[in-house]
Amino acid sequence: MIKLSKVTCGYGKNPVQSDISFDINEGDVVMITGPNGVGKSTLLKVLASILYPTSGSIDYGWPDTKDPRQFIGYLPDSLSIYKSMKVKDLAELHWNAFKVKPDPLPLLEEASIDWNSRISDLSVGQKAIFHLSLILSTNPKLILIDEILHTVDPHLRNMALETLVKTMADRNPTVVMVNLNYNEVEHLVNRVIFLTKTGILLNESTEYLLENARLVIADKTPENVKVLATRAHGGRTEHLVVSKEGEQMKLSDILTMLMGSTYQKKK
Amino acid sequence: MLKIDAGSAVPVYEQLKRQIKLGIVSGEYPPDSRMPSIRQLASQLTINPNTIAKVYRQLESEGFLQSRTGSGFFVRLEQEHIDETRKTLLAEMAEEFISKSVELGFTPEELINTISIKLERKPANDKIK
Numbered sequence: 001m002i003k004l005s006k007v008t009c010g011y012g013k014n015p016v017q018s019d020i021s022f023d024i025n026e027g028d029v030v031m032i033t034g035p036n037g038v039g040k041s042t043l044l045k046v047l048a049s050i051l052y053p054t055s056g057s058i059d060y061g062w063p064d065t066k067d068p069r070q071f072i073g074y075l076p077d078s079l080s081i082y083k084s085m086k087v088k089d090l091a092e093l094h095w096n097a098f099k100v101k102p103d104p105l106p107l108l109e110e111a112s113i114d115w116n117s118r119i120s121d122l123s124v125g126q127k128a129i130f131h132l133s134l135i136l137s138t139n140p141k142l143i144l145i146d147e148i149l150h151t152v153d154p155h156l157r158n159m160a161l162e163t164l165v166k167t168m169a170d171r172n173p174t175v176v177m178v179n180l181n182y183n184e185v186e187h188l189v190n191r192v193i194f195l196t197k198t199g200i201l202l203n204e205s206t207e208y209l210l211e212n213a214r215l216v217i218a219d220k221t222p223e224n225v226k227v228l229a230t231r232a233h234g235g236r237t238e239h240l241v242v243s244k245e246g247e248q249m250k251l252s253d254i255l256t257m258l259m260g261s262t263y264q265k266k267k
Numbered sequence: 268m269l270k271i272d273a274g275s276a277v278p279v280y281e282q283l284k285r286q287i288k289l290g291i292v293s294g295e296y297p298p299d300s301r302m303p304s305i306r307q308l309a310s311q312l313t314i315n316p317n318t319i320a321k322v323y324r325q326l327e328s329e330g331f332l333q334s335r336t337g338s339g340f341f342v343r344l345e346q347e348h349i350d351e352t353r354k355t356l357l358a359e360m361a362e363e364f365i366s367k368s369v370e371l372g373f374t375p376e377e378l379i380n381t382i383s384i385k386l387e388r389k390p391a392n393d394k395i396k
Contacts, residue, residue, distance in 0.1 A: 029315055162310040169306035169316040187271065187279045187314040210278055248276040 001025055002047075002142070002174065007056035009039070009046045015054060016042045022193060022203055026061075029168065029175045029188055033255060034195035035262050040178045041077050041146055043195070047176060048074040048144050062141070070098060073135030075128070077146035077178075083120040087113060087130060094134050102137040105130070107163055111156055125152035132160050136167050143167075145177040157184075164188075182252035192255065196262050202228070206251055213254045214246030215239070229261035271312055279314060283322045285356075291331055291342055292352050298344030302332060 002024040010016035016039030024030055032040050045051035046058065049068050060068045082090060087108070095101060108115065111129040113122060122130065128148050135143065143164075149157050165188070167173065179185055192209065194202040216222050216239045221230065229240040240249075240257045249257075269286050271279055290296045302308075305323065309316040323340045326332040330348055332340045368378050 027317075158313075161313050165310040165313060165316065166306055169309055183273065184313070187312070187318065190315060190317070250274075250276050253276075 001061050003059040003061070004046075005057050005059070007043075007046060007053040007058065009042055009051060009053045009056075011042075017195070017199065019056070020199060021056075022200065024174060024176065024191075026174055027172045028191055030177070030191045030193060031185060031189040032176060032178045032193045032195060033180060033182075033259075034201070035197075035259060038195045038197050040195055044074075044144050044146055044176065044178050045076075047142070048072055050074065060142070071141040072144065073138060073140030073142070074144045075131055075135055075146060075148055077148050083118070085119055086115075087117055087119065087122075088115045090119060091134060091137075095138070098138040100138050102139075105133040105137055107133040107159060110159055125156045128152050129156055129160055133163070136163065139171065141173055143173050143175045145175070147178055147180060150181060161185075161188075182255050186251040189251075192251075194255070194258055201262070202258065209254055210248070210251060212242050212244070213249060214241055214243045215249050215253075215257075216241050216243070216246040229257045231257060231260050231264070269308065269312065271314070280318050280322050280325075283314075283319070284325060287322070287326060288331060288352055289356060292349045292356070296342045298342050300342050301338070302340040302342065304339055 004023075005021050007020045008015045008018045009020075020043070032043060034040055042051065046053055049058075049072065060071070062068060062071060065071065085093075091105065107113075107129050111126055113126050113130055119127065119130075128151060131148075132145075145164075149160055152160060161184070164175070168175065168188075177185065177189070186206075189206055191205050192202065193200060213228065217236050218239060219237055221227060222239055222241055222243075226242040227239050228242065231238050238257070240254065240261075269283060269290075271282060275282065287296070287302075296302065302323065303311075305316050305319045308314070309319045323332055323334070327334055327340065330345060331343060331352075333343045334340050365378065
């Protein structure tokens with residue numbers, strides 16, 4: 001289990017997030033989401049051990065591990081990899097650093113990536129695919145993916161997701177992704193952490209949300225239930241409540257409604 | 268071919284279970300045939316492999332599938348079971364049809380009438396008898 005305890009993180013004087021705590025079970029597939037600018041990518045960097053928290057701690061639960069990064073595959077939101085290097089040289093550099101000798105990268109051919117081409121000659125999508133296959137090839141215990149796949153065309157994106165799911169089936173790694181495209185991953189994740197400027201708004205299993213987050217249409221705010229979000233929609237007032245009664249919703253609709261509520265003015 | 272209805276609020280494992288049952292009783296998945304592997308189905312549909320495993324395990328406990336160590340899940344054929352399931356599925360489809368029609372404001376007579384007209388026009392209606 002990965003344990004984040006009272007983590008405060010950010011750059012400079014003003015922390016992006018303060019006192020964040022949560023656990024991630026081994027094999028979980030977690031989506032971190034929330035409005036722009038709340039520190040999702042920053043938090044992912046903390047999980048990647050690339051950015052140290054200004055206070056608090058992170059425990060991966062991997063005994064006798066000097067550098068947790070050897071077990072982490074991190075796909076950042078922008079790929080500033082060595083532009084003048086060739087694909088094969090970068091792959092070898094990566095494998096030497098991780099002390100692995102994997103089979104040839106499976107996705108390259110399908111994405112028309114030449115082993116001898118320079119990184120600078122690859123498209124944004126090809127770079128993302130190359131980077132993804134590279135991190136999967138080192139057999140990480142923890143896979144961290146930022147929104148980068150959004151820049152990849154639908155064909156390559158499907159291919160990337162397929163490869164990720166196969167890796168999940170084969171090795172059961174823990175996966176944490178920062179995501180705003182809910183439809184694409186709503187059946188992949190089993191836990192959602194919804195982040196706002198003031199901290200974690202929600203940290204629930206998708207099973208719980210699908211079972212208990214219900215849509216109620218009413219002018220008055222429903223009583224005796226926890227109201228997660230309220231919005232005016234199509235000339236009526238919709239409430240997202242924790243209840244056994246009301247209309248069941250898809251995960252993507254639940255999260256879209258939560259997202260909307262974070263933009264509404266406080267009365 | 269299994270498919271997820273992207274607009275549906277029905278949990279994805281319920282959708283899959285129902286489709287596979289339908290596939291088994293309709294013969295799309297013949298008795299003793301091997302189901303797609305968890306890995307294959309999960310990656311094809313972009314679904315968490317654990318969800319597929321749960322679907323297969325539930326179908327196994329309901330008697331539709333049988334797991335064989337090391338080689339995956341296979342379709343089980345039990346006539347009694349299949350008859351029962353066909354009836355259940357028909358009842359479910361009828362319920363859905365009725366509730367949607369009621370929402371649209373149709374009377375029971377209109378529903379029955381529509382069904383009989385459609386049955387008469389259906390070219391393969393000798394099959395239904």
